[in-house]
Amino acid sequence: MEKLYNIFTYGTLMQAFHNPYARKLRASSEYLGKGYFNGRLFRVEWYPGALFEPDAPTLVRGEIYQLHSLDILKELDEYEDVLEDEAASLYVRKVVPVRDSQEVVRGGEELVRDCWVYLYNQPVLDLPLIEDGYFKTTS
Template identity: 75%
Template sequence: MEKLYNLFTYGTLMQGFSNPYATKLRLSSNYIGKGHFNGKLFQVEWYPGALYEPGAPTLVHGEIYQLNSLEILQELDEYEDVLEDETASLYVRKVVPVRNAEEVAIDCWVYLYNKPVADLPVIEDGYFKTTPSGSRR
């Protein structure tokens, strides 16, 4: 039996964002539903960055997708500036337990922010939205 792979998105790959990578994700996956994990969400620039913190009282909210194949991950890695040298990467792709609407934990690939966050504003409610100017990644 083929292994199923899931991806959790919390930023510009979510529904409602129009960019070529979000479109490719929709064509290469099945939307499972909303989800969340314990952590913090930051406004980096016109895009967000999340940190997974298992003990955090705050949540990062987003969407769960079941990938039809792993091929899409290479393109998404490029979009998210995931590099072979992890220390130079803007994001790193890690497996994180994401809880769905029924609070069931599902292991998902998540792009986690990989740069300092000390000077970044926290998105308190954990939901990324477009900026007023409509800028999108």
């Protein structure tokens, strides 16, 4: 059986954005729906940065996609400034458990999917927190 790969986006790769990388992601994957994980979301500049914090009371909200193949990851890594030197990278791609907002499993619990997420990898001390956890084009 072929392994399925999911990616979770919370910023400029979401459906509301129309840059070439967002379009390429949509062409290279199947949209599974909205999801979220515990953490904090910050406005960096015209884009956001998220931290995965399993015990955080706040959420990072976004979209889950199932990739058709891994071919797109190299381009997405470049877009997100993922470097070989992890300390110098703007983002790092990590696997995070993401709760699917629309899929419920038996017992009424939300489905949890392991997803690649581009997590912000620089200091956040002076960055404004996006309190509702949802990055919008107009915010």
